[in-house]
Amino acid sequence: MNPANYVILSAVLFSIGAIGVLVRRNAIVVFMCVELMLNAANLAFVAFSKINGNLDGQVIAFFVMVVAAAEVVVGLAIIVQIFRTRRSVSIDEPNLLKY
Amino acid sequence: MSPLVLSAPALQEITPATGVFSLIAVLIGLPLLGAAVLLLGGRRTNKWGPYLGVLTVAGSAVIAIIMLVKLMELPAESRSIGQSLYSWVFAGGFQVDLAFQLDQLSMVFVLLITIVGTLIHIYSLGYMSHDKDKRKFFGYLNLFVAAMLILVLANNFLLLYVGWEGVGLASYLLIGFWQIKPTAAAAAKKAFIINRVGDVGLSLAIMLMFVTFGSVTFSDVFGSASQASEGTLTAIGLLLLLAACGKSAQFPLQAWLLDAMEGPTPVSALIHAATMVTAGVYLIARSNAIFDLATWAATAVVVIGTITIFMGATIGSAKDDIKKSLAGSTMSQIGYMVLAVGLGPIGYVFAIFHLLTHGVFKAGLFLGAGSVMHGMNDNVNMRRYGALRGVMVITFVTFMAGYLAIIGIPPFAGYWSKDAIVHAAFEKGTLIGVLTIIAAGITGFYMTRMVVMTFFGKARWEDDAHPHESPKVMTIPLIILGLGSTFLGLALLFWGNIETWLEPVVGIAEAETAIPEAAIIAITLATVIAGVIVGVMMYGRRAIPVDAPRGSWLTRAARQDLYGDAVNDTLIVRPSYYLARVLNWFDARAVDGFVNGTAAFVGGASGRMRKYQSGFARSYALSMVGGAVIVVLALVLVRL
Numbered sequence: 001m002n003p004a005n006y007v008i009l010s011a012v013l014f015s016i017g018a019i020g021v022l023v024r025r026n027a028i029v030v031f032m033c034v035e036l037m038l039n040a041a042n043l044a045f046v047a048f049s050k051i052n053g054n055l056d057g058q059v060i061a062f063f064v065m066v067v068a069a070a071e072v073v074v075g076l077a078i079i080v081q082i083f084r085t086r087r088s089v090s091i092d093e094p095n096l097l098k099y
Numbered sequence: 100m101s102p103l104v105l106s107a108p109a110l111q112e113i114t115p116a117t118g119v120f121s122l123i124a125v126l127i128g129l130p131l132l133g134a135a136v137l138l139l140g141g142r143r144t145n146k147w148g149p150y151l152g153v154l155t156v157a158g159s160a161v162i163a164i165i166m167l168v169k170l171m172e173l174p175a176e177s178r179s180i181g182q183s184l185y186s187w188v189f190a191g192g193f194q195v196d197l198a199f200q201l202d203q204l205s206m207v208f209v210l211l212i213t214i215v216g217t218l219i220h221i222y223s224l225g226y227m228s229h230d231k232d233k234r235k236f237f238g239y240l241n242l243f244v245a246a247m248l249i250l251v252l253a254n255n256f257l258l259l260y261v262g263w264e265g266v267g268l269a270s271y272l273l274i275g276f277w278q279i280k281p282t283a284a285a286a287a288k289k290a291f292i293i294n295r296v297g298d299v300g301l302s303l304a305i306m307l308m309f310v311t312f313g314s315v316t317f318s319d320v321f322g323s324a325s326q327a328s329e330g331t332l333t334a335i336g337l338l339l340l341l342a343a344c345g346k347s348a349q350f351p352l353q354a355w356l357l358d359a360m361e362g363p364t365p366v367s368a369l370i371h372a373a374t375m376v377t378a379g380v381y382l383i384a385r386s387n388a389i390f391d392l393a394t395w396a397a398t399a400v401v402v403i404g405t406i407t408i409f410m411g412a413t414i415g416s417a418k419d420d421i422k423k424s425l426a427g428s429t430m431s432q433i434g435y436m437v438l439a440v441g442l443g444p445i446g447y448v449f450a451i452f453h454l455l456t457h458g459v460f461k462a463g464l465f466l467g468a469g470s471v472m473h474g475m476n477d478n479v480n481m482r483r484y485g486a487l488r489g490v491m492v493i494t495f496v497t498f499m500a501g502y503l504a505i506i507g508i509p510p511f512a513g514y515w516s517k518d519a520i521v522h523a524a525f526e527k528g529t530l531i532g533v534l535t536i537i538a539a540g541i542t543g544f545y546m547t548r549m550v551v552m553t554f555f556g557k558a559r560w561e562d563d564a565h566p567h568e569s570p571k572v573m574t575i576p577l578i579i580l581g582l583g584s585t586f587l588g589l590a591l592l593f594w595g596n597i598e599t600w601l602e603p604v605v606g607i608a609e610a611e612t613a614i615p616e617a618a619i620i621a622i623t624l625a626t627v628i629a630g631v632i633v634g635v636m637m638y639g640r641r642a643i644p645v646d647a648p649r650g651s652w653l654t655r656a657a658r659q660d661l662y663g664d665a666v667n668d669t670l671i672v673r674p675s676y677y678l679a680r681v682l683n684w685f686d687a688r689a690v691d692g693f694v695n696g697t698a699a700f701v702g703g704a705s706g707r708m709r710k711y712q713s714g715f716a717r718s719y720a721l722s723m724v725g726g727a728v729i730v731v732l733a734l735v736l737v738r739l
Contacts, residue, residue: 021717021724022720022724025717030717091717092716092717094716095713095714095716096714098712098714099710
């Protein structure tokens with residue numbers, strides 16, 4: 001199979017993730033969309049690794065996974081705290097930090 | 100008319116100071132110490148401070164008299180004594196010592212300053228007895244005496260400049276001594292500022308001397324003056340003349356002297372009549388080696404002197420304020436001296452001669468005016484005087500001695516000196532001679548006016564005035580100065596031989612006059628007596644109105660100091676204001692405008708930009724996505 005198709009799939013997944021982040025209000029769903037974008041990037045890295053015939057892309061994919069895992073820890077902690085104080089996980093409601 | 104006898108002042112060898120002459124530093128140090136104790140000691144010295152002030156100056160006077168006696172014992176060619184204290188400035192090729200030079204010219208100045216200074220200090224004990232700041236007054240007076248002694252004893256122009264600024268400072272402090280009066284404060288500032296103009300001239304002259312001769316000591320500058328070009332010498336001469344104009348209140352820097360009369364009367368007598376205002380004459384006479392070679396500068400000196408003689412005389416004739424009238428007279432008499440020093444070797448000696456006699460009789464006149472004011476509740480308006488000769492006998496007699504001296508009636512002091520100047524002027528040219536004679540006539544007029552209005556006629560006193568003779572502490576200095584006004588001319592001319600005394604320093608020359616000498620004397624005396632008669636006719640015969648009549652245009656102009664202030668305002672003050680306003684506008688609009696504009700732009704832009712910090716996480720996300728899209732598009736476009 002042509003490796004370029006993986007890149008296209010990755011772009012599609014990334015776009016779905018990005019649109020999800022922009023349009024959904026539920027923090028959990030937004031979070032999942034962010035994960036989707038990260039994994040789309042991972043897929044692109046691995047595909048480029050295959051296309052170029054070296055392992056650099058795969059190494060970076062591991063790094064991204066580590067960062068994503070750390071990000072999940074911090075992000076979920078924030079979401080849990082917001083839920084405890086506000087009884088809601090809407091991403092539009094905590095908007096006090098502004099001009 | 101070429102000079103018949105010319106003895107150029109060959110530079111004298113300077114003898115190192117020994118014996119009593121090593122006390123030159125003490126001579127200056129005594130009043131300086133007095134000033135330091137009085138001004139730094141504060142209120143603790145209130146009780147005995149004034150007496151200390153008198154003693155220090157009297158001590159200097161005693162030293163000065165001893166020095167004179169010793170100096171007269173020395174042969175004429177070794178009468179220039181030098182004393183170097185230490186190397187003051189030493190930078191590269193520029194070296195200035197803190198060194199003094201006592202020669203025949205300095206000696207007569209030192210005597211004038213210390214003796215007249217002592218008398219005025221004693222007089223002030225009485226005049227200022229009720230003033231609560233008496234101690235400060237004596238401190239300033241001592242400071243003045245010290246600075247003036249530095250001025251005349253310096254052996255280089257830089258040290259002279261120190262004294263020059265010192266007397267200016269003392270003059271400022273003393274004019275503004277009653278600084279609670281706004282007029283006194285303003286007068287002090289005016290004197291200080293106008294003097295700065297002259298001081299710029301002196302400092303530029305000193306710089307030019309250093310550039311030209313590589314040194315600023317008198318002996319180096321005057322010794323090599325003949326090697327400099329005439330243009331340079333003329334420039335130095337004109338700058339020195341500017342300095343002299345400031346300090347000696349000569350046209351066009353004359354406006355401060357009349358206002359300076361706001362100071363206490365002893366100050367007017369010591370600083371603004373006898374000593375400080377003659378510093379300009381000293382400066383020119385001292386720099387005779389330069390002016391002898393710079394003909395144009397010397398001519399300018401004569402012209403300035405002549406203009407000032409008439410300005411001063413006109414103002415003196417119109418003022419009703421006795422001190423301002425005397426101030427006008429001082430301007431006029433210093434004009435005589437400046438004219439005489441401008442004449443070159445035929446005039447130097449007589450300028451100094453007139454300076455000495457004037458110092459004594461004008462101090463006497465001012466102190467007499469102070470005594471009159473003391474008895475008249477400090478009223479200075481002569482229209483409110485009259486008939487004081489009966490109640491103030493000593494003041495009257497001494498004032499008359501000064502009066503006869505200043506108008507030049509033989510054998511009083513002023514006759515000898517003024518006659519010598521008139522004669523010297525005729526040696527230079529008949530026109531200048533005639534002008535000096537006319538001015539002598541005006542002198543006779545305004546002094547007669549003053550005497551008649553003050554001492555003769557009917558009493559026009561204010562109701563609460565109870566004129567009385569002043570205490571002894573004031574009348575004794577008056578008597579001594581009155582005796583000086585009477586005999587000093589004779590004494591200096593015949594006993595002291597002022598001409599041969601000063602000749603080694605300034606040189607002397609004689610030239611033929613177009614008119615025989617006896618005729619000059621006769622015409623001068625006749626003109627003076629005519630002036631006196633006019634004065635008596637105008638003010639003695641008719642009753643003097645208490646309110647000043649409108650007067651002719653000349654009188655009105657003279658009452659306004661011949662519009663000296665108006666001219667300064669129009670030519671200097673107002674253009675400065677406009678310039679300042681333009682610069683202020685430029686600063687406020689252009690400079691501040693640019694700076695403030697930048698800040699306002701950044702601030703305004705930020706104010707709008709911060710609206711994008713809406714608090715909605717999704718809008719931040721949108722802007723991030725938008726940014727990423729733009730970056731990607733840009734990359735793609737660049738690739739294509």
